[in-house]
Amino acid sequence: MLRTTIAQGPAPTVFLAGEMDLDCADTLRDAVAEAARGAQTVVLDFAGVEFIDSSGTGIFVRLCLDMKSQGTPLLARNLSPAVRGVFEMLRVPELVGEDVFPG
Amino acid sequence: MGDAAADSLVSLQVYRYRHGDDEVRPVIGEIEPGLRQGDLVAHAHEALTSGTFTCYAVSQPDDFVADELCFVPQGEHCDILSIRTNGWQRHHGDHRRSLVEILNNLAAAVACGKLRILDAEEIVAEAAAGEQVLHFDIRDSAELTAAREAVDDVLREAGIDDKTRKRTTLCISEAVTNMLLHGGGHGGMTLRRLQDRLRVVVADRGPGLNFLNWIEPPKAKGQASMGYGFKIILDYLDAVGLATGPSGTTLLLDRKTDN
Numbered sequence: 001m002l003r004t005t006i007a008q009g010p011a012p013t014v015f016l017a018g019e020m021d022l023d024c025a026d027t028l029r030d031a032v033a034e035a036a037r038g039a040q041t042v043v044l045d046f047a048g049v050e051f052i053d054s055s056g057t058g059i060f061v062r063l064c065l066d067m068k069s070q071g072t073p074l075l076a077r078n079l080s081p082a083v084r085g086v087f088e089m090l091r092v093p094e095l096v097g098e099d100v101f102p103g
Numbered sequence: 104m105g106d107a108a109a110d111s112l113v114s115l116q117v118y119r120y121r122h123g124d125d126e127v128r129p130v131i132g133e134i135e136p137g138l139r140q141g142d143l144v145a146h147a148h149e150a151l152t153s154g155t156f157t158c159y160a161v162s163q164p165d166d167f168v169a170d171e172l173c174f175v176p177q178g179e180h181c182d183i184l185s186i187r188t189n190g191w192q193r194h195h196g197d198h199r200r201s202l203v204e205i206l207n208n209l210a211a212a213v214a215c216g217k218l219r220i221l222d223a224e225e226i227v228a229e230a231a232a233g234e235q236v237l238h239f240d241i242r243d244s245a246e247l248t249a250a251r252e253a254v255d256d257v258l259r260e261a262g263i264d265d266k267t268r269k270r271t272t273l274c275i276s277e278a279v280t281n282m283l284l285h286g287g288g289h290g291g292m293t294l295r296r297l298q299d300r301l302r303v304v305v306a307d308r309g310p311g312l313n314f315l316n317w318i319e320p321p322k323a324k325g326q327a328s329m330g331y332g333f334k335i336i337l338d339y340l341d342a343v344g345l346a347t348g349p350s351g352t353t354l355l356l357d358r359k360t361d362n
Contacts, residue, residue, distance in 0.1 A: 001244070001245065001248070019248055021244055021247065021248070021276055021280065022244055022247075022280050022283065022284070023243070023244035023245075051251070051272070051273075051276070053273055053276040053277055053280065053332075053335075054277055054280075054331040054332050054335060055276075055280050055332075057331075082269050086273065089331075089335065089338070090331050
């Protein structure tokens, strides 16, 4: 199960924790929608993500593309080696743009 | 898969020729009406006796049909993979994988011995091999998480390193997710211990793999399938077995324990 915590501010951040699999779409979308109100960008912090599979990755990619087209792009940070490994295998930076992963 | 395959944009059928037989028989799907038994037998026999993987591609640009026939020698028998792409075109800029790429990935995995296509008799024997360690009936994401974590504990006890464990549980997640989305919505995951490996058996009684499902998941889930699950499974596991038909799909996911 995915859990989210929102830290509001000039660059609102959604802290993700738990598992990102086929069930995480609504939780992730709701949290990002709330954080995005009036914001120019939303940061997703992956530090607490213990597991992600291709379903979770697909949901993240879809959301990244949707938010970019709505003018509130996402930034992703603190990816664990496991999450980074899945993203690289699935060519996520190529799909959503390298700029989603600053640093 | 008969009617469904005819309506699909892309489909995969698998046939088998045994040395000395005078016909090939279907293992997944049905023999395509346009294919002649005599031709299939002749090509399969040639591939088997020469021990050579052979692939024939037929492209008809006027109606965007492209077919591939791959003959894969497997010792005593030759597997024949028939890939049809009826009018399918890659969507540029789409993040989902090309179905043709997925099917070619499957064909390559069969050719190099990573993926074994199993018939009805073989899967019964293989899915019962060794001793049962765990079994879970799975209907949703929460039950999948519980199953994944239980397998992770067994892998840890077996001395499997951290990275390999993570990769293995990822593959289980991919296989079970596919079952939940396309295999009738529920099924079983069993962990078995064999002499040199741990084997996860993921089995459902769904309608069989329709390869079109991988790119058009149920809308209710509100997500796009990336079609990458099977690539992950084939890349990260030591060996994979697949049996699929109108009465269900079974996947064997093997992680060797002797190295």
